[in-house]
Amino acid sequence: MNKIENYVEAFSAMIISGLPKIIMAVVTLLVGIWLIKWFLKFIHRRFQRNTVDISLSEFLISIIRVILYILLIISCASMIGIQTSSFVAILGAGGLAIGLALQGSLSNFAGGVLILLFKPFRVGHVISSANNVSGTVLKIDILYTTLKAGNGTTIYAPNGPLANAVINNVSDNETRQIEYKLSISFNTNIDTARKVILAVLESDALILKDPKPVVVVSSLEDSAIVLLARAWTTNSDFWGVYYADLQKVKEALEGNQIILAKKTEVLVMTNHVS
Incomplete structure (x- = not known):
C-alpha cells in the first residue's frame, strides 16, 4: 500500500x-x-x-x-x-x-508549378512541344496537363518534361501566318506566277491587308524555281483559309498553264505580326 x-x-x-x-x-x-x-x-x-x-x-x-x-x-x-x-x-x-x-512525380510537380506560375499556355490554347506533345489544352493539374489531340484522343502529358521542352503556343497570338512553297519549272515566267498567286491571296477577304501577302523567289533548285508565298489571317480563320486558298492557288496556276513541280511544299507558320 x-x-x-x-x-x-x-x-x-x-x-x-x-x-x-x-x-x-x-x-x-x-x-x-x-x-x-x-x-x-x-x-x-x-x-x-x-x-x-x-x-x-x-x-x-x-x-x-x-x-x-x-x-x-x-x-x-x-x-x-x-x-x-x-x-x-x-x-x-x-x-x-x-x-x-517519387523523383519523377516531384519533377512533374515542379514542372506544374512553373507552368501554373509563368503561364506559357492556358486552358483552351493549342500547343505543340519539342517532345512530340500537341493538342488543345483541356486542363492543367499539378502533375499532368490534359490535352485533346487533333484526332480526338486525350493526351496526359507529364508536366516535368513539358515544362522543360520548347513549346509552340499557336493560340497565344491573334494572327497566324500561312506559308506556301511552290515549285515551278524554269520555263515558267516568274512574274506571271507571282501575279497569279498574289491575285488569289489578295482576293480573299479573310486574308489580312496588313501586312500584305508577298510572293518571292525562295531558291533555285536543280529542276525547279521555288516560290515562297506568305499571307496572314486571324487565328480563328486559319485552317479554313489555309485549305481553301491552297486549292485556289493550284487551280489558278493550272488555269494559266503553270504546272507545279513535285517538290511543292506547304508550310504552316505560327509567328505573330511584329
Whole structure:
C-alpha cells in the first residue's frame, strides 16, 4: 500500500511541477492554431490579388498548412519536455525516402508549378512541344496537363518534361501566318506566277491587308524555281483559309498553264505580326 501511495505522490508531484509547462504548451497550441489560420487566409488573399492559378494556390496553401502545423506540434512537444530531436530525424529520413521514391512525380510537380506560375499556355490554347506533345489544352493539374489531340484522343502529358521542352503556343497570338512553297519549272515566267498567286491571296477577304501577302523567289533548285508565298489571317480563320486558298492557288496556276513541280511544299507558320 505504501508503494502505491509513493507512486501516486511522485506522479502528483510530477504533474504539479510540470503543470506550468503544460498550460504554456496548450496556450501556445491554441494561439498557434489561430495564427496559422490567419496567416493562411492572408496568403489566400494575396494569391487572389495576384491572380495566381487556383490549382497552384490551393496546393501551395495545403503544403504551407502541413508544414506550419508540424512545426507547431514539435514546438509544443518540446515545451513539455518531450525530446523532439529523434522525431525530427525520423521526419527527415522519411522525407528523404519519399523524395527518392517519387523523383519523377516531384519533377512533374515542379514542372506544374512553373507552368501554373509563368503561364506559357492556358486552358483552351493549342500547343505543340519539342517532345512530340500537341493538342488543345483541356486542363492543367499539378502533375499532368490534359490535352485533346487533333484526332480526338486525350493526351496526359507529364508536366516535368513539358515544362522543360520548347513549346509552340499557336493560340497565344491573334494572327497566324500561312506559308506556301511552290515549285515551278524554269520555263515558267516568274512574274506571271507571282501575279497569279498574289491575285488569289489578295482576293480573299479573310486574308489580312496588313501586312500584305508577298510572293518571292525562295531558291533555285536543280529542276525547279521555288516560290515562297506568305499571307496572314486571324487565328480563328486559319485552317479554313489555309485549305481553301491552297486549292485556289493550284487551280489558278493550272488555269494559266503553270504546272507545279513535285517538290511543292506547304508550310504552316505560327509567328505573330511584329
